Amino acid sequence: MLEPPVRPIEWCDDHVRIIDQRVLPKVETHLDLTTPEQMADAIRGMALRGAPLIGIAAAMGVALEARRSAGEDLHGFRDRIAKAVALLRSTRPTASNLFWALDRMQAALEGGSPVESTVVLTDRLVAEALSIYEEDLEMGFTMGKIGVDLISQGDSILTHCNAGGLATSGFGTALAPVYVAARNGIDLRVFADETRPLLQGARLTAWELARSGIDVTVICDSAAHLLISRGRVDIVFVGADRITLSGDFANKVGTCGIAASANARGIPFYVVAPSSTIDFKMERGCDIPIEERDASEVTHVLGVRITPDGVSAYNPAFDVTPAELVSGFITEKGLIEPPFDQNIAAIGPGRPQIR
Amino acid sequence: MLEPPVRPIEWCDDHVRIIDQRVLPKVETHLDLTTPEQMADAIRGMALRGAPLIGIAAAMGVALEARRSAGEDLHGFRDRIAKAVALLRSTRPTASNLFWALDRMQAALEGGSPVESTVVLTDRLVAEALSIYEEDLEMGFTMGKIGVDLISQGDSILTHCNAGGLATSGFGTALAPVYVAARNGIDLRVFADETRPLLQGARLTAWELARSGIDVTVICDSAAHLLISRGRVDIVFVGADRITLSGDFANKVGTCGIAASANARGIPFYVVAPSSTIDFKMERGCDIPIEERDASEVTHVLGVRITPDGVSAYNPAFDVTPAELVSGFITEKGLIEPPFDQNIAAIGPGRPQIR
Numbered sequence: 001m002l003e004p005p006v007r008p009i010e011w012c013d014d015h016v017r018i019i020d021q022r023v024l025p026k027v028e029t030h031l032d033l034t035t036p037e038q039m040a041d042a043i044r045g046m047a048l049r050g051a052p053l054i055g056i057a058a059a060m061g062v063a064l065e066a067r068r069s070a071g072e073d074l075h076g077f078r079d080r081i082a083k084a085v086a087l088l089r090s091t092r093p094t095a096s097n098l099f100w101a102l103d104r105m106q107a108a109l110e111g112g113s114p115v116e117s118t119v120v121l122t123d124r125l126v127a128e129a130l131s132i133y134e135e136d137l138e139m140g141f142t143m144g145k146i147g148v149d150l151i152s153q154g155d156s157i158l159t160h161c162n163a164g165g166l167a168t169s170g171f172g173t174a175l176a177p178v179y180v181a182a183r184n185g186i187d188l189r190v191f192a193d194e195t196r197p198l199l200q201g202a203r204l205t206a207w208e209l210a211r212s213g214i215d216v217t218v219i220c221d222s223a224a225h226l227l228i229s230r231g232r233v234d235i236v237f238v239g240a241d242r243i244t245l246s247g248d249f250a251n252k253v254g255t256c257g258i259a260a261s262a263n264a265r266g267i268p269f270y271v272v273a274p275s276s277t278i279d280f281k282m283e284r285g286c287d288i289p290i291e292e293r294d295a296s297e298v299t300h301v302l303g304v305r306i307t308p309d310g311v312s313a314y315n316p317a318f319d320v321t322p323a324e325l326v327s328g329f330i331t332e333k334g335l336i337e338p339p340f341d342q343n344i345a346a347i348g349p350g351r352p353q354i355r
Numbered sequence: 356m357l358e359p360p361v362r363p364i365e366w367c368d369d370h371v372r373i374i375d376q377r378v379l380p381k382v383e384t385h386l387d388l389t390t391p392e393q394m395a396d397a398i399r400g401m402a403l404r405g406a407p408l409i410g411i412a413a414a415m416g417v418a419l420e421a422r423r424s425a426g427e428d429l430h431g432f433r434d435r436i437a438k439a440v441a442l443l444r445s446t447r448p449t450a451s452n453l454f455w456a457l458d459r460m461q462a463a464l465e466g467g468s469p470v471e472s473t474v475v476l477t478d479r480l481v482a483e484a485l486s487i488y489e490e491d492l493e494m495g496f497t498m499g500k501i502g503v504d505l506i507s508q509g510d511s512i513l514t515h516c517n518a519g520g521l522a523t524s525g526f527g528t529a530l531a532p533v534y535v536a537a538r539n540g541i542d543l544r545v546f547a548d549e550t551r552p553l554l555q556g557a558r559l560t561a562w563e564l565a566r567s568g569i570d571v572t573v574i575c576d577s578a579a580h581l582l583i584s585r586g587r588v589d590i591v592f593v594g595a596d597r598i599t600l601s602g603d604f605a606n607k608v609g610t611c612g613i614a615a616s617a618n619a620r621g622i623p624f625y626v627v628a629p630s631s632t633i634d635f636k637m638e639r640g641c642d643i644p645i646e647e648r649d650a651s652e653v654t655h656v657l658g659v660r661i662t663p664d665g666v667s668a669y670n671p672a673f674d675v676t677p678a679e680l681v682s683g684f685i686t687e688k689g690l691i692e693p694p695f696d697q698n699i700a701a702i703g704p705g706r707p708q709i710r
Contacts, residue, residue, distance in 0.1 A: 024663075025662065025663035025664075025666075026660075191669070193577075194551070194653065194661070194662075195577070196549070196551060196575040196576065196577060197575050199661050202653075202654075202661045202662045203661060203662070203663075206662050206663050206666045207663045207666075210663055210665065210666050216666060216667075217666075217667050217668060217669050218653055218654065218662050218666060218667070218668040218669075219653065219668065219669050219670075220551040220552050220576070220608065220609075220653055220670070221551065221575070221576050221577045221609075222548075222550070222551060222576045222607075222608045222609025222612065222674075223608050223609075223669065223670075223671055223674075224612070225609070225611050225612035225615065225674065226608060226611065226645075226671055226674040227669075229611065229674075252577075253575065253577045253578050253581055254575075254576075254577025254578075254580070256580050256581065256584065257577065257579070257580035257612055257616060260580070260615060260616065260619065261612060261615065264615065290581075298549065298557075298573055298574065298575055299557075299573065301656040301657065301659070301661070302656065302659050302661065304656070304657050304659055305381075306549070306554050306557045306558060306656070306657065307380065307549075307557045307558070307561050307573050308379075308380035308558075308561050308562045308565055309380075310565065311380075311561045311562075311565050311571060311572075311573060312571075312572050312573070313572060313573040313574065314546070314572050314573075314574050314578065314582075315574075315575070315578075316578055316581055319577075319578075319580065319581040319584075
């Protein structure tokens with residue numbers, strides 16, 4: 001099996017071990033979860049985050065229930081699994097990978113003969129959860145191998161937010177090319193935007209790159225434009241939350257400004273995301289709803305209030321970057337280059353893979 | 356005398372009362388300073404900040420020394436004043452207004468007859484300090500009156516950092532048009548970038564606007580581009596630390612990215628600064644040195660560490676915005692519009708005022 005740079009989640013047969021991301025980067029603490037209830041609490045309480053990782057965690061939560069209930073009669077077993085699925089489904093309302101992973105677990109349960117033993121069903125559910133995990137590892141590594149061809153010796157790479165190992169099974173999306181490059185002996189440097197309001201860059205990206213021995217420098221989000229305009233960035237890699245058929249895409253707020261700066265200076269700007277991030281039913285970025293999150297994320301930093309009492313704040317979580325600012329999309333199915341309005345649809349459901 | 360929206364400093368004859376900006380916005384506390392030593396500590400310790408305000412404070416510190424030493428013989432009086440000037444000069448190495456104000460105080464002492472009484476000299480020094488203060492008030496109000504013509508009923512104004520009353524005698528630079536507009540009954544809304552790393556927008560701009568009853572909303576610096584691109588900003592006002600003859604100017608890091616976004620969307624972008632901010636000896640922005648400040652400002656927020664131990668940070672304090680992104684410069688001498696390479700030099704030393 002592939003050895004990822006970081007292991008935010010591990011299946012340990014009778015429990016699941018996760019890194020508690022709430023206390024990073026101060027301390028690296030693991031939580032051992034033995035029940036789907038504990039897993040639901042961990043997801044809801046954001047002990048782990050990142051859409052791909054949430055999906056994996058939910059699937060493993062169902063597998064934990066199967067292990068616990070393997071001694072039940074078949075009816076009781078199916079009933080308990082259904083309850084665990086419902087519980088895990090309620091943890092985060094918007095993470096599409098969560099529903100996708102739980103649907104896969106449900107399908108694994110429902111396939112096969114209706115009179116299979118709970119032992120066989122348990123084995124099948126555990127295997128499905130591990131498949132989801134391993135497929136994600138494989139996809140991350142594949143995207144890393146595609147992206148590494150874009151990196152040259154000595155490059156300075158800029159990234160925003162945490163689209164790293166901690167958001168996935170371990171390789172990340174935007175950081176996957178960085179990890180593969182480092183393994184290939186390419187000398188590089190990463191500038192990590194701190195990514196206000198929740199500081200995923202300062203806290204998580206910096207932490208996971210530093211522990212892999214990769215040279216990382218944190219900057220305030222405002223300093224990205226200066227770095228780009230002074231020629232100190234060679235290439236930009238970011239993740240994506242939703243990619244439309246036109247190539248317009250949504251990602252953490254701040255991404256669009258970086259894309260504009262990179263474009264103005266002629267710096268390549270790549271989006272790294274599994275093909276499941278593409279919304280094949282949505283044409284253009286203006287149709288993507290922008291989630292507005294609680295103002296307290298802006299008015300407070302790590303629990304400390306920074307604004308005067310009573311002053312309001314506006315907290316859009318995402319922005320939309322227009323396709324014309326994007327150099328390419330790196331997916332596990334290959335590198336998608338312009339014209340995006342043709343080439344994105346070409347990898348849609350039922351279409352052949354590119355290169 | 357003009358009534359400013361905020362009084363960060365007041366001359367009270369036997370003492371100087373200042374707002375302690377270190378504890379804003381949590382509490383509004385005043386410090387009563389009676390000696391130049393206390394004033395030097397306040398400047399060095401950043402109980403007050405902002406180049407114009409530092410100049411005023413230093414001048415008042417010298418006036419405090421004159422009050423204290425008025426009973427000395429003439430030689431002892433001059434000696435004590437010289438020591439106070441030297442002490443205050445050493446407080447902040449880069450604030451040009453500090454040296455300019457102390458030079459004015461020195462000139463006030465040295466002018467006149469060499470055998471004047473210490474009482475006459477004291478009156479002259481106090482009067483000079485008050486002149487520096489009142490001229491700054493007048494300049495702020497004048498810039499506000501010029502800028503207000505650019506604001507329409509219902510406008511949303513974006514600003515960055517704190518170029519407000521708290522950085523000056525009370526009207527501010529970038530915020531002066533906002534205050535004058537509010538006094539004129541113009542309905543407006545201000546979006547204040549929080550301005551990492553030191554959060555002058557979230558802490559100071561939000562505080563002073565809110566206490567004047569002006570509708571202010573704090574945003575993360577990363578959200579400015581989204582607001583501008585979605586048409587939610589009508590005009591941008593920022594301050595400046597140095598303006599060159601070409602119109603390229605330096606201001607708090609993050610300014611240039613905002614200017615680029617505003618320009619791309621056709622949103623007017625104005626710089627508000629007294630003419631003393633213009634460096635008539637410097638041609639272009641690429642010659643402006645960018646001060647790099649301590650990494651701890653990035654790695655910590657209000658004393659709380661946000662990055663992993665050992666991870667480095669890069670902390671450029673300013674960036675340079677090219678002239679072509681600027682709609683105009685509002686100075687106390689008038690509005691300077693393009694072509695800047697002709698119109699900025701036209702208000703230089705010995706040139707007639709414009710309009």
